[in-house]
Amino acid sequence: xxxxxxxxxxxxxxxxxxxxxxxxxxxxxxxxxxxxxxxxxxxxxxxxxxxxxxxxxxxxxxxxxxxxxxxxxxxxxxxxxxxxxxxxxxxxxxxxxxxxxxxxxxxxxxxxxxxxxxxxxxxxxxxxxxxxxxxxxxxxxxxxxxxxxxxxxxxxxxxxxxxxxxxxxxxx
Amino acid sequence: xxxxxxxxxxxxxxxxxxxxxxxxxxxxxxxxxxxxxxxxxxxxxxxxxxxxxxxxxxxxxxxxxxxxxxxxxxxxxxxxxxxxxxxxxxxxxxxxxxxxxxxxxxxxxxxxxxxxxxxxxxx
Numbered sequence: 001x002x003x004x005x006x007x008x009x010x011x012x013x014x015x016x017x018x019x020x021x022x023x024x025x026x027x028x029x030x031x032x033x034x035x036x037x038x039x040x041x042x043x044x045x046x047x048x049x050x051x052x053x054x055x056x057x058x059x060x061x062x063x064x065x066x067x068x069x070x071x072x073x074x075x076x077x078x079x080x081x082x083x084x085x086x087x088x089x090x091x092x093x094x095x096x097x098x099x100x101x102x103x104x105x106x107x108x109x110x111x112x113x114x115x116x117x118x119x120x121x122x123x124x125x126x127x128x129x130x131x132x133x134x135x136x137x138x139x140x141x142x143x144x145x146x147x148x149x150x151x152x153x154x155x156x157x158x159x160x161x162x163x164x165x166x167x168x169x170x171x172x
Numbered sequence: 173x174x175x176x177x178x179x180x181x182x183x184x185x186x187x188x189x190x191x192x193x194x195x196x197x198x199x200x201x202x203x204x205x206x207x208x209x210x211x212x213x214x215x216x217x218x219x220x221x222x223x224x225x226x227x228x229x230x231x232x233x234x235x236x237x238x239x240x241x242x243x244x245x246x247x248x249x250x251x252x253x254x255x256x257x258x259x260x261x262x263x264x265x266x267x268x269x270x271x272x273x274x275x276x277x278x279x280x281x282x283x284x285x286x287x288x289x290x291x292x293x294x295x
Contacts (some may be wrong), residue, residue, distance in 0.1 A: 030214065031209075031212070031254070031258075073202060101229075127228075127231060128224075128227055131228060132229060132231075133253070137211050137225050137252040137253060137254070138224075138225065140203065
């Protein structure tokens, strides 16, 4: 009877270990960002790249439009790749594009805009803290904000044709 | 002359207390940074990492400490932005309950076995 009990405990323990390790092995050990988490727009203050003055988030998001926040830098190669898509999106009047220039040389950033065009209605200087406020962890990243000032979608990496279509569908 | 000496002493005391406050903030900052996971570099804390993401987190932790956020509030702020994954010391939830409860269960089970064996031996 005692041996039977010990055998049962051992079997239970081994099964338990198997389940735990099996579950653990299936879990990813890298960070996977949530792209559909709905969060309110954080309150912040940032310096504009061109006017060199402080602007608050209330001033930026005062219009009843969809907003697109794009984190970019002149040193970031994928940002050059996604720029034509941003230029196309800027033609849509129902969407306002805001650029966060992430840890960049200001002259290089201005040269980048001069060369590839300016899709943004406002470019803000991001020392790194602004992108953290939005929960970003790399460059480029794009956020879609709805008319209720809620972040409804996040795109990690450069915008491509598929993402462009998805954004157009969201703002329609 | 006496006034100058007194002012000098006051200035020195103020400078020392300010230095101590800076040192205290630096200690707190390092403690927090060691407990935050770098999301883009595997197996490294923000404290050890030199990545762009780590730089941004270091800046924001510094900013929050200067805004008088407590250690708990800073962890909560980061958890809201990036989820539980960013903190090395995870909260008790449906994904971590085994991690928290298993040692207690094993301790209780071991205790029960030892207790049972002692009683059996005594009887």
